[in-house]
Amino acid sequence: MPDIRIHREHSLGLAKARKVAWAWAEEVEQKFDMECSVLEGETSDTVEFVRSGVNGRLIVAADHFDLEAKLGFLLGAFAKTIEGEIQKNLDAQLAKAAAAPARKAAAKKK
Numbered sequence: 001m002p003d004i005r006i007h008r009e010h011s012l013g014l015a016k017a018r019k020v021a022w023a024w025a026e027e028v029e030q031k032f033d034m035e036c037s038v039l040e041g042e043t044s045d046t047v048e049f050v051r052s053g054v055n056g057r058l059i060v061a062a063d064h065f066d067l068e069a070k071l072g073f074l075l076g077a078f079a080k081t082i083e084g085e086i087q088k089n090l091d092a093q094l095a096k097a098a099a100a101p102a103r104k105a106a107a108k109k110k
Contacts, residue, residue, distance in 0.1 A: 018045055
């Protein structure tokens with residue numbers, strides 16, 4: 001059973017959700033020294049991530065993200081902190097993607 005489970009609904013569609021997932025993967029690779037790989041599918045993608053003490057996956061669909069992570073013994077004590085950081089990073093990427101169309105529309109009006 002995963003130690004961390006996060007579900008986020010969105011209305012981005014698969015193409016934009018992929019961009020969000022890839023940006024999230026790049027950020028966790030840099031910030032947390034994760035190794036990420038992306039398995040693309042027709043209706044969803046899977047971002048697998050791993051590092052010492054952590055492994056998991058992020059399912060990327062047209063209307064939601066599902067993240068599951070298993071923490072090793074040493075990191076298990078910090079599960080709530082790690083979960084909070086993952087939520088913050090994913091929510092920031094989603095907010096950025098949701099705001100992008102609004103910024104483009106405002107730029108066209110000028």
